[in-house]
Each structure stands twice: as C-alpha cells, then as structure tokens.
Amino acid sequence: MAEQGDLRAAERAGASAGDDPxxxxxxxxxxxxxxxxxxxxxxxxxxxxxxxxxxxxxxxxxxxxxxxxxxxxxxxxxxxxxxxxxxxxxxxxxxVGVVFQHFGLFPWKTVIKNVMLPLVASGVPKAEARARAEAAIELVGLKGCNDLYPAQLSGGMKQRAGLARALAIQxxxxxxxxxxxxxxxxxxxxxxxxxxxxxxxxxxxxxxxxxxxxxxxxxxxxxxxxxxxxxxxxxxxxxxxxxxxxxxxxxxxxxxxxxxxxxxxxxxxxxxxxxxxxxxxxx
Amino acid sequence: MSSDVNTNESLPARADAVAPTPETLGRQVLQRRQKRLRKERWTFVGIRLLSLLVVMIGWQIYGSHTIAILFAPLTTVIHQGYILFAHYQLGSELLYSIETFAYGYVFGLLIGIFIGMLTGAYRAAEAAISMYIFALYATPMVAIVPIISLWVGYSFTAQVVIVTLFVVWPVTVTVFHGIQEIDSDLMEVSRSLRLNRRQTWLHVLLPGAVPFIITGATQGVAMGMVGVIIAEVQTELTGIGKALQTEASTYHTAGALAVILLIMALGLTLRALLSVVKRWVVPWQRLDRGSRRA
Structure with a gap:
C-alpha cells in the first residue's frame, strides 16, 4: 500500500504540476x-x-x-x-493547502514568517520564499502587515493570513x-x-x-x-x-x-x- | 481591505479605510497603547514606593523600641551591613555564593529544560521517567542534602550539586506541562504544513515552550536561593550562608538581618532580570495585553 503510494508520488512528481487537468x-x-x-x-x-x-x-x-x-x-x-x-x-x-477555522497561526511568528513557514519547510530558498509569501500576503489584502504578530490582528485579518499561508505553496x-x-x-x-x-x-x-x-x-x-x-x-x-x-x-x-x-x-x-x-x- | 486592527480605543480613521491604512493604523495603535502602559506603569511605581516608605518607617520605629538581640532598627541594620562589607569580607562571601548559585542554577535550568521537553514531547519518555520527576519534585530536597554530602563531600562541587537539585525539578515540571499544553490545534497545523521533526521542534515546540521556560526559570531562582543557603549551612560553611550563620549564632541580629536583606535583594534582582529577558524573548506576548487589571 505504501509502496503503491510512493509509486504514485513518483509519477506525480514526473508530471508537470498544474497543467495536468x-x-x-x-x-x-x-x-x-x-x-x-x-x-x-x-x-x-x-x-x-x-x-x-x-x-x-x-x-x-x-x-x-x-x-x-x-x-x-x-x-x-x-x-x-x-x-x-x-x-x-x-x-x-x-x-494541498488547508485553511483552519481557528486560523492556526503561530503566535510567535509574524505574518510574513507564518506565511513563509510551509515554503521554507519544503526547502524553498529563503529569498524566494519571502517573495512568494509577500505576493500571497498582498493577494489577500494584508499588504503592510508583514511584521505584525497574530495577536495584533483581528479575526478577519488573521484568516487572511491563514489564507495567504495556504495559497503561498501554490x-x-x-x-x-x-x-x-x-x-x-x-x-x-x-x-x-x-x-x-x-x-x-x-x-x-x-x-x-x-x-x-x-x-x-x-x-x-x-x-x-x-x-x-x-x-x-x-x-x-x-x-x-x-x-x-x-x-x-x-x-x-x-x-x-x-x-x-x-x-x-x-x-x-x-x-x-x-x-x-x-x-x-x-x- | 478593512482596517480591523484589534483595539479598544476609538480610532479616528477606523471605519473601513482601504489600501494604505493598516500599517500606519497599526503603528498608531501601538504607540497609543505604549503610552497608556507607560502611564500605568508610573502610577504603580508610585504606589510601590509609598508602600516601601511606610514599611521602612514602621521597621525603624518598631526596631528602636525592642531589645537589640531580637530586632534592630533599619538604620542599624544598614550600618551593620556596611561594616560587614567593609571589614568582614561580606563582598567576597557574596561573590562566592553567587558563583555557587550561578553554576547550580545554569545546570539545573539546562537539565530541567532538556528533561521537561523530552518528557513533554515524547510519550515514551514520559512513560519511562515522569514518575521519578514527580516523585523527586514532591520530595523536599533538604532531605537529600546529607546523602549528597556523603556522595560528593562538602566542597564547592557538592554545593553546586545541591543547588542544581533544588532548581532542576520545578523547571522540569513547568517545561513538561508547558510542552504538553502547546495547542494541539497548532500541532495539527504543523502536520498539515508538512513540518518534519526537526522543523516542528524549531518552529513550534521550542518557541512555544519559551514562556514556560521563563516561568520555570523564575521559580528556579527562588528554589536556587534556598538551595544555596542550605548548601552553605549544611555542608562546608561558606559564602553568605556562613555570614548569616555567624551573625545569627553570635546574636548579631542586625548583622543577620543585613545578610537576609542582601539575599532578598539578590533574589529580586534575578527575578527582575528574568522579566527583562522574558520581554525580550517573548515579544509576541506583550502585544495583546492591554493590562486590564483594576
């Protein structure tokens, strides 16, 4: 079962992501x-x-x-x-990107660090991760909030950050x-x-x-x-x-x-x- | 983009101001909040100073009306403290005790953080050793001091070991509970973001544990001070423990009180240092607290 999964994963990696209908x-x-x-x-x-x-x-x-x-x-x-x-x-x-009801932001990370986390974790170089995170933050209308901590955001802004994090991994x-x-x-x-x-x-x-x-x-x-x-x-x-x-x-x-x-x-x-x-x- | 910054103040530009505002608005809110906090802080400083003054005057008056063997007026105590410093090497005794404390405290803190995190994060580790931790935490460490002396002797090393033992358990237990209390939702998020074990430690468990480490470290200060005095009185008579013992056993009550004041001051200084450290390492916690206590 696991082997089959790996096989599929390998196949998947071969195909160019996104274009595959x-x-x-x-x-x-x-x-x-x-x-x-x-x-x-x-x-x-x-x-x-x-x-x-x-x-x-x-x-x-x-x-x-x-x-x-x-x-x-x-x-x-x-x-x-x-x-x-x-x-x-x-x-x-x-x-797969997930947006949680409870936002799921890490309180000790600023907005930009929260959004960058899945990118950095998957091995995207830091500069690129930052650029992509910034783009995602701008996309959800949180421009200028990069360096705020979740505690400084309202519910709506928190969920925007959560959405940006889910979208940043494309x-x-x-x-x-x-x-x-x-x-x-x-x-x-x-x-x-x-x-x-x-x-x-x-x-x-x-x-x-x-x-x-x-x-x-x-x-x-x-x-x-x-x-x-x-x-x-x-x-x-x-x-x-x-x-x-x-x-x-x-x-x-x-x-x-x-x-x-x-x-x-x-x-x-x-x-x-x-x-x-x-x-x-x-x- | 609506400017929904969390705040209790009424903001002139609140409404749903669009594009450029969140940043400037956020800064305004922060500034205002800081200003209010500063004002509150000074009020409390005032109250504190007043209270201190009352206690000092009370001490002075009461001390002047009792016999010298039982108590002494504050001025005498301070004068006696000066004499101890000037003529009886209280300064070097103090340094000796600080050194003992520092070693024991740092060892205790490091070991406590390590064991606390290990048992907090891994259920196998918890199953294997948490019972000993709680058993030792529940045991008054004073009871173990004679045994330590048997094993390690009466030297500086023995004193450090004793201080370590006083510090390590409260730190361990606090960190253990802290790691366990890290939001299970956040652990799920970590899985969803596909963080590996190292990344989970680095980005979630360690930063999440920092506030608890600070709490543990603060408790450790008090326990460590107890440890130092007990170690110095119970093993080789050294440091401030020796100063205290000497003064008290020769009925120099003012001197003993001076030493006690010194120990207090030391403990308070360390706690104050820790709260500065806390503000520095846990920046996200001071942001949302508008100090709502009456």
Whole structure:
C-alpha cells in the first residue's frame, strides 16, 4: 500500500504540476469513519473535479469537518480511499493547502514568517520564499502587515493570513474548514467577496466546509449536502449562478431563493431527526 | 481591505479605510497603547514606593523600641551591613555564593529544560521517567542534602550539586506541562504544513515552550536561593550562608538581618532580570495585553 503510494508520488512528481487537468481532482471512495463505536461517516462517495469549487454543508455531527480532515491527510480514513490527482491520501500532501477555522497561526511568528513557514519547510530558498509569501500576503489584502504578530490582528485579518499561508505553496487543492465561522457577519461577507474575486483569478480545486447556506450558494459551483446519523451525502446541488459573482449579485439572482429553500429543507429534515436522536459526534 | 486592527480605543480613521491604512493604523495603535502602559506603569511605581516608605518607617520605629538581640532598627541594620562589607569580607562571601548559585542554577535550568521537553514531547519518555520527576519534585530536597554530602563531600562541587537539585525539578515540571499544553490545534497545523521533526521542534515546540521556560526559570531562582543557603549551612560553611550563620549564632541580629536583606535583594534582582529577558524573548506576548487589571 505504501509502496503503491510512493509509486504514485513518483509519477506525480514526473508530471508537470498544474497543467495536468486531473491533478486537482479529488475522489472519495467508500469512506467509513468511526468515532469510538459510533459510525460517523457511512459509505460516502464524493468526486470533485479539477478546479471545481465545492461547498459542503450539513448539520452538526454529520462529519463534514472530519471528511475535510481526511482529505487533508490529518484524520485517519478507517475504510475506503481518497485520492487527490494521482496520489492516495495517507498523510498531508504537498499540493494541498488547508485553511483552519481557528486560523492556526503561530503566535510567535509574524505574518510574513507564518506565511513563509510551509515554503521554507519544503526547502524553498529563503529569498524566494519571502517573495512568494509577500505576493500571497498582498493577494489577500494584508499588504503592510508583514511584521505584525497574530495577536495584533483581528479575526478577519488573521484568516487572511491563514489564507495567504495556504495559497503561498501554490496548491492544486485548497481545503477550507469553516474559515469564516469565527469572524463577525460583516467581515464574513467582505471575506466571501474577496474569496470569490481571488478564486476567479487563480482557480484551484476548493473544498469549503460551512454551516451557512448563503455562504455555500455564494461561493460554490456545487453544494454537497450531508446528512447526519450517520454522515453521508444526501444531495449534490449544482449552483447555476454564473461567474464572476459578487455577494450581491448572487443574492439578486433568481435561482438564489429557490436554491436556498431547497438546501434549507434538506437540512431541516436531517436536523430535526438529529435533534430527536441527539448527536454526540464532536465535529 | 478593512482596517480591523484589534483595539479598544476609538480610532479616528477606523471605519473601513482601504489600501494604505493598516500599517500606519497599526503603528498608531501601538504607540497609543505604549503610552497608556507607560502611564500605568508610573502610577504603580508610585504606589510601590509609598508602600516601601511606610514599611521602612514602621521597621525603624518598631526596631528602636525592642531589645537589640531580637530586632534592630533599619538604620542599624544598614550600618551593620556596611561594616560587614567593609571589614568582614561580606563582598567576597557574596561573590562566592553567587558563583555557587550561578553554576547550580545554569545546570539545573539546562537539565530541567532538556528533561521537561523530552518528557513533554515524547510519550515514551514520559512513560519511562515522569514518575521519578514527580516523585523527586514532591520530595523536599533538604532531605537529600546529607546523602549528597556523603556522595560528593562538602566542597564547592557538592554545593553546586545541591543547588542544581533544588532548581532542576520545578523547571522540569513547568517545561513538561508547558510542552504538553502547546495547542494541539497548532500541532495539527504543523502536520498539515508538512513540518518534519526537526522543523516542528524549531518552529513550534521550542518557541512555544519559551514562556514556560521563563516561568520555570523564575521559580528556579527562588528554589536556587534556598538551595544555596542550605548548601552553605549544611555542608562546608561558606559564602553568605556562613555570614548569616555567624551573625545569627553570635546574636548579631542586625548583622543577620543585613545578610537576609542582601539575599532578598539578590533574589529580586534575578527575578527582575528574568522579566527583562522574558520581554525580550517573548515579544509576541506583550502585544495583546492591554493590562486590564483594576
């Protein structure tokens, strides 16, 4: 198994990254996950195309964050297989950037050092790492904040730094775990707007976990609705709203209200069932 | 880019000022915060000086009304201290004790940091040796002093070993807990960023442990001072331990008090030094604390 993984890794290294139309595709096959003796994810199948933006929504305890962590190589896959491009995920892959809900910035490092860290760690020469980090910081609108410590930043700015760090490695895939859940509502919309803008210019495969239906419709090409007890894909809904989008243009779109209603109904059904059963799964 | 710098002050240019502001705004906020902190600091300095004055006057008055064998007025104590320095080599005794302390403290600190980090970071190491650490931490080191004398004798080396033993356990335990408390979220981030073991130590565990090392080092100062005096009184009578013993056993209470004051001053100086070191090595911690205590 490990040997096979290595083989695939070697193949992958041979192919020129980024040009390969399949390099950012994600396939989740027959995924099962248990927490203790309770089944959290039951036979989940999910395919995400190269450069597709997918939002995963679902009630608490449906395993959406767990699924993302498995794709990120941070949580063990109890059964089944996840591939990104040609690589089987067994540990965090170099082509994947992760944005954490809790920002995940190192408090003892300034913004620039935080963003440079994955580059320096992967052996990029320091000068180049700095240049690339600076570019990523500028991209997310944090120019001038290079030498500030995370403690000096607001939630919104922290998450910009987190995003810059994920983008600095120029990943094929970016995984975002409720990245805007910890910021206030206005900042959240500003960040959504910026993410739309950014993703419009530099497309990569994006998997975005969120609680917010609005956020999912605004950002995604496709919304994956998960159900709880056990977690599984209930429905996949393609969002036909054309790009380029803005938060406002999405809200105005005629499809917005019906989509919102459809997803809301799916979630409400699952949610009420979840409430009566009670969910002990800790996301 | 909205200028959402964390601050409690009302800022004139707050709103959602765009492009150039965060940098200048950040600087303004910092300056303002520093100014407020400076002001607060001077207020507390004032309170402290006042309190000191009251205690000194109280000491002077009380000391003047008791018999000399039991207590002495502050002026007498200071005068006696001067005499000890001028005529009884208290200065060189002090240097001797400082040397003992320095060796023991540095050894204790280094060993403590090493063991603390090892056991904190690796569960196998924890399983293997943490029980001894906690057992020794719970044991009053004074109990071990006679044994150390048996093994190492009564020399300078024995004194250093004793000081080391006093310092090492509090440091070890603090660093151990510190490493364990490093955010498990941050450890996950390290994995996600594909840091190898060396990089994880360098970028995450070591810097994360620094505040705890400083805390351990501060506790170590107090324990080390205890260690020095006990070592000097229990083994070969040397240094300030000797000065203290000599003065007290000959009922020179003022002299003994002078030595005690000296020991206090030494401990306070070391602690103050450490807090300067802390501000220097943990720059990220002083930024977000707006000193919100009443």
């Amino acid at each position: 399949g390099s950012g595709a994600i396939h989740c096959r027959d995924i099962y996950k248990w927490f203790g003796s309770s089944l959290i994810i039951n036979n989940l199948q999910l395919d995400i195309a190269h450069k597709e933006f997918v939002c995963i929504v679902g009630p608490s305890g449906c395993g959406k964050t767990t699924l993302l962590r498995m794709i990120a190589g941070l949580a063990e896959i109890d059964s089944g297989e996840i591939t990104i491009g040609k690589q089987v995920v067994t540990k965090p892959l170099p082509t 990943p094929e895939v970016i995984l975002l775990d409720e990245p805007f859940a910890a910021v206030d509502a206005q900042t959240r919309e500003v960040l959504q707007e910026e993410l739309l803008n950014l993703w419009g210019r530099h497309k990569q495969t994006a998997v975005f976990v969120t609680h917010s239906i609005d956020e999912a419709i605004t950002l995604a090409d496709r919304v994956v609705v998960m159900g709880v007890n056990p977690g599984r894909v209930v429905k996949e809904i393609t969002i036909p709203i054309p790009r380029p989008r803005t938060v406002a243009s999405v809200r105005r779109h005629e499809q917005y209200a019906p989509l919102r209603e459809e997803i809301w109904d799916l979630l409400r059904v699952r949610d009420s069932r979840a409430d009566t059963k009670g969910t002990n799964a800790n996301e």
